[in-house]
Amino acid sequence: MRTRTRALIAVAIGLHLILLFAGSIAPSDPAAQSRRLPYAPPNRLHFRGADGWNVRPFVYRMVPGPDGYEEDRTQQFPLHFLVRGPAYQILGLVRSEWHLFGVDEPGQIALFGTDGFGRDEFSRVLYGGQISVAAGIAATLIALCAGTVVGLLAGFYGRWIDESLMAGSELFLSLPWLYFLLGVRAFLPLHLSPVRTFFLLTGVIGVIGWARPARLVRGIVLSVRSRNFVLAAQGFGASDIYIIRRHILPEVFAVLLTQAALLVPRYIAAEVTLSFFGLGVSEPVSSWGNMLSALQQYSVLVSYGWLLAPIGALVITSVIYALLAETLHSHLEFHST
Amino acid sequence: MKAITRLTLLVCLLAAVCFAAVSPDKPQPGEELARSSETTGHYGGHVTIGGRAEPKTLNPVMATDAVSREVTGRLMADLIDINRATQQTEPALAKSWKISPDGRTFTLQLRKGIRFSDGHPFDADDVVFTFAVYMDEKVDAPQRDLLIIDGKPITVTKEDRYTVRFALPRPYASAERLFDGLAMLPKHLLEKPFHDGKFAEAWSLNTAPSDIAGLGAFRLKQYVPGQKVVLERNPYYWKVDRENARLPYLDELVFLFVGTEDSQVMRFESGDTDLISRLSSDNFTLLHREHDRTHAQLVDLGASLEYNFLLFNQNDLGAKKLDAVSQKQKWFRDLKFRQAVSAAIDRESIVRLVYGTRGSALWGNVGPGNKFWINNSLPHPARSLETSRQLLKSAGFSWNKSNALMDPAGQVVEFSIITSSSNTQRMKMATLIQDDLSQLGMQVHVVPLEFRALIDRVFQSFDYEAAVMGLGGGDADPNPEMNVWLSSGTSHLWHLNETAPATDWEREVDQLMQQQMVTLDYAKRKKLYDRVQELVSQQLPFIFLATPNALAAANPRVGNFHPAVLEPNTLWNADELYIRNATETAGAR
């Protein structure tokens, strides 16, 4: 593998590790409200204070001022690394209290500022990434599995099934999805924990998205099926399952992998869009979607620029996935044929 | 003259005719006109106001949504008006009235010589016709419910050309306030559709302007679907200013369909619109920051009449199979539980974080914005988690090892709060309450629901546990709130469909409300209503949260801008608004 590919895969793994260990990297509990500090701008890291230059960076407390917030220069809160802080769980299994960095009480470090409840935006972006990226990946898996099954059926069993499945996908795309989604939310029991809402969300996105992968898989099946060696195999009495397993799936797999890398960022974006309609994960759990939906308010959008942080995170994630898709595509294409 | 020149002249003439504003008719002798006491302005110009949606109809009887009512309100006039600034009644189309000693008969004297916007004279026949329409069962006017007291309708009779008599089935306090908003309809235009049974279809948006006539300050000029409604001056309007010049000053009033409040703020900032009413505090703060550039007139009127509350489901769920909810109702029905919740809620943070300090905390249904009816002796307990814990302990609740709250039976206290996803303020309140109650060990889920889904659950299926909602804002008088506090009322949200009062205090409230409805003396009514407020804030059927301030903004060139707490906040004196010229605008800054 070329170095560039290796570097890219390392970066992608790095991104996912950061999200996995969001609890360790985030200095605060994402649900902890600081009601005295709503919409505070990001803390600036200083090296030079009243006592001159420090090796260790520090922050000042934000206090309400005449024109928003200002720094309270009476006390310096140096940044410490590997500190104990609010408890969290990694993957819901391992409990820990260690954080990468933090400041002593009563200081608070908000690298990306705070939101309307005074919650640390930086921590929320990290924890939110867990939800959003996981939703994207889960939805992609659902869409691809469903799409593959449909595509295989359509491509393999030909005419009528093919026609009806393709017409079905057209039908699917013409329906008033907004209504359906509104209806779905209203039907759900009120006791849905954020976790279950999350699974429902991914299910919905995945289910709506099966049409394109289905078409792709169908195309592959059709082309592979007519190849000579497959006809030969059939002549030798190979069953359908054998042909699917041995000849079609490997080809499909390559394409699906590329599709996956393309779809994940798109489904993360879908989660954002659904959150805008109030159909996303509910408070106090954060996801990039529900953090951005606060920006629907014009006054928030123009006054508190630091709340756009999830967009930056979204863009970085999308770029990494897109480059990954590029690399996979050329890599696999190079190796097939 | 050359053909071209003649043609140009003709075109110019036509243009002048088309684009000229309608000038007001000079006050005629024999016209009894009302006089405004506002600052004198001058004629000309137009004011644009942004609307959240399109109006759905121009028929004042069928208009139920806020935008349609805003438009029809400018086209129509009523017999007695509630002055939004003073919150008291004043003569409108009725120049005076006499109330019989038993309070059951109103005799109104109409102004003479008044004409509709198409020039047709107005008299008692129109009034009788109007009320016939409102009371007609086939028309199904929402206003009909207002005119039925105790199941019996108000009757209207014509005494002579300019005198009308109203007979109430029984005395009704502040009955004159009923007349506000009941638009007088032109018999000469609407009689035929009414008799044909097609009244509901009359005056839809596609109606030609010449087929619509009213007594309001403006008449319809143009409707562009999806974009705007343009109203022009009514040349026969029955009000004059201090110098006897006929109102309104404005040539045109334009309603622009802008959409959400955010779009409205954007259009206002870019100068497309001139007025905004019902601003949220976030947008008000934003406009405040831009003030140096725009010099907009920003008005903070103090507390409004809206009250927001946390509601617990105490409905009878017998027939419906809602076991999960009914299990929790034993908590909700326990007064100490509700008191504990109320004591734990950080109202000060709600006012600060949700309303940006432009609001007031509430402990009862009447807030400081309602100066005439507020019971000022009610206690305003500060937030105290300690008090909450004591109350819960005395009610048999306890905490387990992981600090979760358990009821006397050992069940963990967990419930959900539903709220409208389109209302950011109430969503924020719900999130703050969730955090507050988590400090008591209660596990609360915030569930944003689409507005109609919320209404369905609260009014129909009762499939909810708690909700954050808001009511109020209509009028300061207690009577419109009857349906909320009467145990049989249709807005008795925490316990709908009661056949008899479920508790002693509800019985007392029933009696008090019925009594105040027929008590004509203000001081006596106030005492009765004070007691109602006391009971409500003690028994906590709603846990009151906060009320926003009434905020409005206008372009600096709009003169006589006097927004009010009651709706329509900025347009109630549309007839007195005028466009300042440059010197006046500079002087006003």
Add this chain to the structure above:
Amino acid sequence: MKFLLRRLIRAVLLMAGVSVLCFLFTEMAPGSFFDEMRLNPQISPETIASLRLRYGLDQPLVTRYLHWVKGAVHADFGYSIAYNSPVAPLLWERAKNTLLLTTVGMAFTWALSLPIGIWSASRHDRLLDRVVNAGTSLLISIPEVVIGLTLLAIVVRWRILPVGGIHSLESDGLSRGARVLDTVRHLVLPVTALVLLETSIIVRHVRTSVVEALQHPAIDAARGFGIPRLRLLWRHVLPLAASPVISLFGFSLAGLISGSLLVEVICGWPGLGPLILDATLSRDLSVVIGGTMLSAVFMVAGNLVADLMLLASDPRIRIEEADAH
């Protein structure tokens, strides 16, 4: 001919299916149009009930559906409770605005995407291609709402363009030319949003199909024959690359009504989008169903046109179809 017939039958069946599902879906969302009145303590439930009766909201689903079908056959698509007017003229008025926006958007999109896509593909893997690839990937992964809001914030902040509506207030008095210019100024914001969104998708597809076509053995052969570059591109590569691009064009056509909903809502363009969204939220069912059927018609028609164009342009498909029968 047979092909056309088959597709037409399929289209009709599809429309029927959409209408049934539409009714089912609208049934699912709880609440009805008059619910808002319940919050007003001064309106009695009896009034609300009789209003519901008058508009037939309490009838069973099947009855309402059959009623609608009967009406649809006579070109009567129901009655809007909110606007108190028949649905068809209401929709048509807005559809005109939407079509204005989307056709202008589509024209710009394709005018930009084709050259960029082809050029990028011809410089495959070089700097231009990389930049185009990166740019489009970025645009695709940013949600539409975010792009719309960002553009809106920029426009409002710097006050360069009007926000919302088709005409300015004073437009009635302007000359014809000035009116057109005014409309153009109002179009800039929503068209930019649409173009940004759609171009990224189409450029990628055009690029992919041209790249694949370039790698086709036939092109290698042609190159071997010494055919000059430009002629190679025009006469040999493009016809090969045409099929997927043509079906994409069909998709664009299909999306003429429905594709701009979010942009219209965000930018305040008075088209079908805000109308249908508002009708959805206020449960004005006839408008929702009418609007959905209208967009379904366009979708089906667009796909049909795409298939026909494919048939006309790609001889392979003609033969395949002929073979199949």
